[in-house]
Amino acid sequence: QVQLVESGGGLVQAGGSLRLSCAASGRTFSRYVMGWFRQAPGKERDFVAGISGSGGSTKYGDSVKGRFTISRDTAKNTVDLQMNSLKPEDTAVYYCAADQIYYISTSRSTYANWGQGTQVTVSS
Helix, strand or coil: CCCEEEECCEEEECCCCEEEEEEECCCCHHHCEEEEEEECCCCCEEEEEEECCCCCCEEECCCCCCCEEEEEECCCCEEEEEECCCCHHHCEEEEEEEECCCCCCCCHHHCCEECCCEEEEEEC
């Protein structure tokens, strides 16, 4: 088990940037694939980005490719999501997720560990 705490959400104008951070507890952080998901009101929780345990592999949802970047710092037990060129449709609650798997899954059902979420609102 790993405990996850997100931070960095807020209100930003379209075209702006935000950086989300997820802090993980535990001494086996490098064994976990980490993912970011988001959920807008009335919609399902969708995959945004994921990163392998080593940090050597990443995967992105089609709607954020080229705008968002996921990274991890094993020494600090953190995973960040840099979000640039934000659009109103990026408005959602963003969740950090983790699991000990050997591939970057885009399915929310794969991940057993979740943070509480952080709100991102992009105004037009």
